[in-house]
Amino acid sequence: MTDTCIGIIGGSGLYQIDGLEEATWQSVDSPWGDASDEILTGRLDGVRMAFLPRHGRGHVQSPSSINYRANIDSMKRLGVTDIFSVSACGSFREEMAPGDFVIVDQFIDRTFAREKSFFGAGCVGHVSVAHPTCPRLGDAAEAAARAAGITTHRGGTYLAMEGPQFSTLAESRLYREVWGCDVIGMTNMPEAKLAREAEICYASVAMITDYDSWHPDHGEVDVNDIIRTLFGNADKARDMVARLPSLLGATRDACPHGCDRALEYAILTQPAERDPALVAKLDAVAGRVLAAAG
Numbered sequence: 001m002t003d004t005c006i007g008i009i010g011g012s013g014l015y016q017i018d019g020l021e022e023a024t025w026q027s028v029d030s031p032w033g034d035a036s037d038e039i040l041t042g043r044l045d046g047v048r049m050a051f052l053p054r055h056g057r058g059h060v061q062s063p064s065s066i067n068y069r070a071n072i073d074s075m076k077r078l079g080v081t082d083i084f085s086v087s088a089c090g091s092f093r094e095e096m097a098p099g100d101f102v103i104v105d106q107f108i109d110r111t112f113a114r115e116k117s118f119f120g121a122g123c124v125g126h127v128s129v130a131h132p133t134c135p136r137l138g139d140a141a142e143a144a145a146r147a148a149g150i151t152t153h154r155g156g157t158y159l160a161m162e163g164p165q166f167s168t169l170a171e172s173r174l175y176r177e178v179w180g181c182d183v184i185g186m187t188n189m190p191e192a193k194l195a196r197e198a199e200i201c202y203a204s205v206a207m208i209t210d211y212d213s214w215h216p217d218h219g220e221v222d223v224n225d226i227i228r229t230l231f232g233n234a235d236k237a238r239d240m241v242a243r244l245p246s247l248l249g250a251t252r253d254a255c256p257h258g259c260d261r262a263l264e265y266a267i268l269t270q271p272a273e274r275d276p277a278l279v280a281k282l283d284a285v286a287g288r289v290l291a292a293a294g
């Protein structure tokens with residue numbers, strides 16, 4: 001048994017959460033650079049919580065300028081065991097309507113201008129992301145969202161695009177009709193991959209704000225419409241988040257899906273050949289396995 005620490009990464013429209021006891025904005029020193037903002041830590045129903053606004057307070061980071069490695073590393077340094085990512089998304093499905101939440105379970109990663117791994121030359125590591133989200137956290141997110149009265153869809157494929165421009169009509173149709181994607185956003189990759197490398201369970205909750213540009217009755221996606229939907233969504237998201245601690249509890253067993261042991265056989269570089277500088281930067285993310293190797 002270890003202590004649970006729930007990390008919330010808040011996307012567009014979700015820049016703070018309410019009701020934390022002992023709430024403090026903490027700055028975390030990370031060897032991977034600056035996180036998007038300080039992290040709000042505290043307790044909710046006796047469970048440790050850590051909230052990070054993905055774009056920073058005041059929405060200063062774009063999807064491509066976010067330092068995803070620093071964000072995940074900082075959460076790991078604070079002891080976060082379970083991350084719920086909450087994101088504004090476009091929908092490719094009529095029935096996944098603006099205002100609904102989708103518990104995402106798969107991704108197609110079309111991003112290309114981001115650092116995507118903690119590993120590299122001098123310490124090569126390969127983790128599986130065949131199942132990039134944790135079903136245990138998916139269960140909690142679904143239960144919390146339904147209890148908050150939110151129309152919730154379980155399961156969906158998230159197309160991660162680079163942005164910042166929205167998709168062309170041809171891209172929107174390709175993702176929907178040919179690739180079978182359900183929602184689209186700009187931030188959950190490489191976030192989900194990095195959480196797996198850091199052995200943190202990860203769930204993604206898509207708050208639907210629009211129908212992207214494919215829907216014949218809705219015209220093209222527009223930030224004004226998105227913002228309007230976002231305000232309602234953010235209140236729902238805060239209600240959902242408030243219900244998570246009592247569902248997960250203050251202590252946890254090992255993840256039944258193995259998310260917290262993802263690095264067990266991942267690192268290929270022989271101990272004698274490892275770059276000491278990179279190994280030092282990996283102290284939080286991979287310290288569990290690197291320290292054991294000596």
Ligand SMILES: CSC[C@H]1O[C@H](OP(=O)(O)O)[C@H](O)[C@@H]1O
Nearest residue numbers: 011012054063087088185186187
């Ligand atoms: C506000 S429209 C586009 C913007 O919203 C999403 O952000 P997040 O995933 O952090 O909620 C999308 O990915 C874009 O960054």
Ligand SMILES: Nc1ncnc2[nH]cnc12
Nearest residue numbers: 088089090184185186212
């Ligand atoms: N249609 C869309 N495409 C990409 N990111 C989004 N975030 C919210 N709506 C989006």
